Amino acid sequence: MARFLVVIDTPGIKSFVFGTDALAEVRGASALLDRLNRFDTAEILEQAPHLRIQTVFANGGTGQFIVEAPDRAHVQEALDRLAAYYRQETGGEMWPLAGVAEWPETADYRTAVRMAYEHLHLLRNWGSCRLSIPTFPLVLECQSTSHLPAVGVYRWSGEQLLLSQASQCKRNESRRARRGILWSGWMAFLDESLGSQGQFYESADDLRPSTTVDIGDYAQRRGYIGLIYADGNAMGRLVQELNSPEVCQAFSELVDSSVRDACYEALSVVCELEIREVRNALQTGDHPRPLPADILLLGGDDLLVLLPAERALDFALNATAAFERLTRERQAQLPEAARRFFAERGLADRGLTISCGVALGPANYPFYLLRDLAEELLQSAKRGGSVDPQRTDYWAPSYIDFHQLAGSVSQDLSLIRQEDYRTDSDHPRTLRPYRRDHLEQLRQAALRLQQARIPRSKLHDLFEAALEPRWFLAQTRCRELFGRLREDNSHHERRGLWEALRTVRQPIDLFSYPWLKNGQRSPTALADLVEAHDLFSDTNRSNWCAGEDA
Numbered sequence: 191m192a193r194f195l196v197v198i199d200t201p202g203i204k205s206f207v208f209g210t211d212a213l214a215e216v217r218g219a220s221a222l223l224d225r226l227n228r229f230d231t232a233e234i235l236e237q238a239p240h241l242r243i244q245t246v247f248a249n250g251g252t253g254q255f256i257v258e259a260p261d262r263a264h265v266q267e268a269l270d271r272l273a274a275y276y277r278q279e280t281g282g283e284m285w286p287l288a289g290v291a292e293w294p295e296t297a298d299y300r301t302a303v304r305m306a307y308e309h310l311h312l313l314r315n316w317g318s319c320r321l322s323i324p325t326f327p328l329v330l331e332c333q334s335t336s337h338l339p340a341v342g343v344y345r346w347s348g349e350q351l352l353l354s355q356a357s358q359c360k361r362n363e364s365r366r367a368r369r370g371i372l373w374s375g376w377m378a379f380l381d382e383s384l385g386s387q388g389q390f391y392e393s394a395d396d397l398r399p400s401t402t403v404d405i406g407d408y409a410q411r412r413g414y415i416g417l418i419y420a421d422g423n424a425m426g427r428l429v430q431e432l433n434s435p436e437v438c439q440a441f442s443e444l445v446d447s448s449v450r451d452a453c454y455e456a457l458s459v460v461c462e463l464e465i466r467e468v469r470n471a472l473q474t475g476d477h478p479r480p481l482p483a484d485i486l487l488l489g490g491d492d493l494l495v496l497l498p499a500e501r502a503l504d505f506a507l508n509a510t511a512a513f514e515r516l517t518r519e520r521q522a523q524l525p526e527a528a529r530r531f532f533a534e535r536g537l538a539d540r541g542l543t544i545s546c547g548v549a550l551g552p553a554n555y556p557f558y559l560l561r562d563l564a565e566e567l568l569q570s571a572k573r574g575g576s577v578d579p580q581r582t583d584y585w586a587p588s589y590i591d592f593h594q595l596a597g598s599v600s601q602d603l604s605l606i607r608q609e610d611y612r613t614d615s616d617h618p619r620t621l622r623p624y625r626r627d628h629l630e631q632l633r634q635a636a637l638r639l640q641q642a643r644i645p646r647s648k649l650h651d652l653f654e655a656a657l658e659p660r661w662f663l664a665q666t667r668c669r670e671l672f673g674r675l676r677e678d679n680s681h682h683e684r685r686g687l688w689e690a691l692r693t694v695r696q697p698i699d700l701f702s703y704p705w706l707k708n709g710q711r712s713p714t715a716l717a718d719l720v721e722a723h724d725l726f727s728d729t730n731r732s733n734w735c736a737g738e739d740a
Contacts, residue, residue, distance in 0.1 A: 191242070191258045194265050195293045195302040197310055198253040198286050200227065200276075206284050206356075207487065210334040211557040213401055214346070215357055218364030220487050220494075221372050223284070225363070226276060227251055228371075228489070231286070234275050238268035246435050247442030250490020254303075256293070256435060265290055281356030283338075287313045299434050332357055347400070365395070372485045373398050379454040380465065389472045397468060399480040402496060406553030408464075408482035409498035411724060415553045416502025419564035420509060420546045422449075422491030423575050423586040433531070440528035445491050445542065448516040452544075453493050456508035457483050460501040491544060494564075499550045500727050503592060506546040507633065510588035510626050517541035535584040543588045545571040545623075550725070551595035559601060566603040567591040567623075574623035591623035594721055610657055611717065617661040617705060618713040621695065628695065632715070635693035636722035642686020644675065649720050652687075656704060656716040668704040668716060690719055 200223065207219040231253055235243045241264060246254040259265045273285040289310025293302040330340045330352050338354035345351075346361060353361070377390040377397065384390075390397065399405050406413040422445065432438040458465060464481050471478035482501075487494035497505055518541030521532055532538050547567025549560050568591070575586035593603060611619040624632060652671050658664035675683035691698055694715040698706050705712035 193293045194257045195291050195306045196255045197289045197306040200251040200286050203251050212334050214364045215360040218360035222363040234272045246439050249446045281359045283356040376454045397481050402553040414499035416497050416499045417549045417560050417564045418495045419568045420493045420544045423543045437528045437531050440524045452509050452512035455512045456505045459508050460505050502548045506590045513544050514541035545589045548592035571623040588626040589623045590629050619717045621715050633726050635690040636726045639690040644683045653720040
């Protein structure tokens with residue numbers, strides 16, 4: 191029996207998952223690919239005759255397997271069977287690519303991994319083009335994915351829809367409830383944390399919102415949602431240096447389990463009040479309202495979550511902190527070789543990190559545009575971490591960037607930041623992206639500003655003044671508006687704004703207001719502070735998992 195190392199990737203995941211605005215199809219596609227990758231891939235390979243399979247990892251749309259087989263042809267036959275299964279389950283839209291490298295007993299593991307990925311890269315280049323779908327004048331297009339032909343009428347929530355086979359597969363998967371997959375995984379987490387004996391898991395379908403509008407209805411600014419997109423920092427460098435299957439498996443399980451639990455913990459914090467209401471309703475036999483959240487992508491080091499707008503940044507703060515804590519604490523449970531791997535790279539006393547992009551906008555805004563914005567914000571956040579003074583070759587701090595859709599004509603984030611926030615000038619109108627501890631300072635500042643009870647009309651004027659293109663006029667206008675704020679025994683608007691600005695970032699004084707003293711460049715946090723005023727809630731959700739209501 192020869193030994194082979196097989197690495198599997200699933201190209202086109204984002205196109206398959208986010209190729210439609212229908213929320214049911216987005217989460218169904220995500221759950222479908224998670225099931226195929228996490229469970230079915232190993233099962234299909236193990237069914238192949240004359241093969242012995244050892245799973246190193248399988249998550250996040252990728253996988254690595256050690257295969258013993260009589261020859262390479264037997265391995266390829268099993269992989270062809272796997273690709274056919276993927277096509278069947280996804281309506282012909284998805285199939286995995288697999289790089290194969292022979293791994294003799296005398297060969298180094300990292301060499302085998304490199305050769306397998308070279309083979310995979312070659313296959314990706316060969317298979318970069320997709321077959322066109324033949325259509326005719328009398329063929330009807332799918333109502334969700336118009337580039338595919340409809341194959342029949344599908345009934346969904348009282349509607350009759352003409353859908354493609356792929357769209358039907360996605361919607362069918364969204365109905366399924368399976369422990370450990372996305373939404374049902376959170377329900378199981380709540381049952382375990384609250385000791386509710388499976389009540390949340392059994393009610394998973396009823397507790398999941400049907401549309402983005404349902405989530406937006408929970409927002410303080412009714413109809414507004416936040417989309418949080420998170421990804422790991424410095425993971426690529428670490429993955430390249432994994433030196434054995436044992437270390438690779440431990441690393442993958444550490445990251446995957448920690449990002450899931452961090453997501454579940456953060457959701458439980460920001461949805462604490464609704465979770466308590468649901469628990470009370472389930473105990474009394476009443477019908478509970480859906481929870482104001484949805485998990486669209488979760489696996490590997492990625493997550494994509496929908497929430498009411500004012501809870502999105504709180505979620506990002508909680509999720510990034512929880513992931514770093516969990517990856518630090520769980521290192522003690524890893525095999526000796528894995529602990530040594532982390533220690534040699536200065537990671538023994540610090541956890542791994544993720545960064546987040548948070549896009550905020552109306553619930554009826556085209557979902558694919560909101561997701562594109564969240565991805566741009568995520569890349570901006572990761573760039574912030576890559577130049578942070580604290581970063582090392584193997585670690586970067588968590589950064590978070592956010593943007594609230596308004597009346598801008600352009601959807602290009604870099605253009606908006608340059609034209610509206612003057613990020614390429616000596617007086618930038620924003621401090622974004624924020625390192626996590628700095629965003630926590632912005633949160634405290636926003637809560638302090640809320641306590642000052644400044645009228646919204648004055649906050650709007652301050653925001654507009656901060657974004658005035660001419661920096662001297664912006665300074666004059668901001669100072670004029672600051673002087674108009676009320677300050678007496680019953681009103682502390684001026685003091686509230688001043689203390690809030692000092693909380694965001696030192697130093698600032700009356701002579702430099704609204705600019706911060708920061709070397710040659712003098713930014714202002716005033717626009718960020720006014721935007722954050724409505725993006726944080728002072729509701730206490732710190733004891734969400736307690737058995738009794740606070």
